[in-house]
Amino acid sequence: xxxxxxxxxxxxxxxxxxxxLRCDPISGHDNLYWYRRVMGKEIKFLLHFVxxxxxxxxxxxxxxxxxxxxxxxxSTLKVQPAxxxxxxxxxxxxxPGVEQYFGPGTRLTVT
Amino acid sequence: AQxxxxxxxxxxxxxxxxxxxxxxxDTSESDYYLFWYKQPPSRQMILVIRxxxxxxxxxxxxxxxxxxxxxxxxxxxxxxDSQLGDAAMYFCAYRKLGNTGKLIFxxxxxxxxxx
Numbered sequence: 552x553x554x555x556x557x558x559x560x561x562x563x564x565x566x567x568x569x570x571x572l573r574c575d576p577i578s579g580h581d582n583l584y585w586y587r588r589v590m591g592k593e594i595k596f597l598l599h600f601v602x603x604x605x606x607x608x609x610x611x612x613x614x615x616x617x618x619x620x621x622x623x624x625x626s627t628l629k630v631q632p633a634x635x636x637x638x639x640x641x642x643x644x645x646x647p648g649v650e651q652y653f654g655p656g657t658r659l660t661v662t
Numbered sequence: 663a664q665x666x667x668x669x670x671x672x673x674x675x676x677x678x679x680x681x682x683x684x685x686x687x688d689t690s691e692s693d694y695y696l697f698w699y700k701q702p703p704s705r706q707m708i709l710v711i712r713x714x715x716x717x718x719x720x721x722x723x724x725x726x727x728x729x730x731x732x733x734x735x736x737x738x739x740x741x742x743d744s745q746l747g748d749a750a751m752y753f754c755a756y757r758k759l760g761n762t763g764k765l766i767f768x769x770x771x772x773x774x775x776x777x
Binding site: 582642 | 697699707709753766770
């Protein structure tokens with residue numbers, strides 16, 4: 552069974568540009584989470600989808616971040632416009648219940 | 663708000679020896695989950711072990727075991743017979759009880775295993 556996949560693995564963009572990160576969860580997992588780790592700090596929650604609905608978006612830093620989950624399958628996280636402080640590793644996790652299974656992350660560098 | 667603290671940024675252990683990674687947390691909840699995740703270099707994070715707070719027995723998974731002290735809000739991870747493949751960053755995480763919910767992570771501990 553395929554695990555959680557994320558694309559791209561690494562993205563380098565300039566300040567002010569737009570970037571879209573994608574996450575494909577494990578098939579059948581209704582729960583999808585986005586987390587972020589900025590340099591040297593702890594991993595922080597961004598938001599949680601149950602199927603296509605946003606269950607909890609309390610961790611989204613501001614309105615430059617937009618997350619969607621089309622038809623309850625894959626999810627995208629768009630940052631527009633990107634700022635320097637958005638640099639970090641963005642993790643996606645999916646879950647059928649208690650345990651969360653993580654993807655490899657997307658390393659975003661904003662220059 | 664719940665918080666998780668890992669006070670050891672780096673640890674090292676000799677191959678075949680035992681090492682303990684520390685984690686403390688703060689919560690006003692009486693029931694919750696605690697996890698240890700492992701992230702090897704350039705690889706994705708995987709779950710090592712999980713503990714339900716309502717269970718008094720400490721969780722064990724092969725060479726990995728926890729020392730869960732609920733009153734002290736402490737959740738340490740013991741790795742026995744350390745292997746080179748155990749080298750990774752280890753994250754302690756907390757989650758409220760229930761079927762879904764966000765994880766709250768500690769800062770992580772980088773474990774080096776020396777041959």
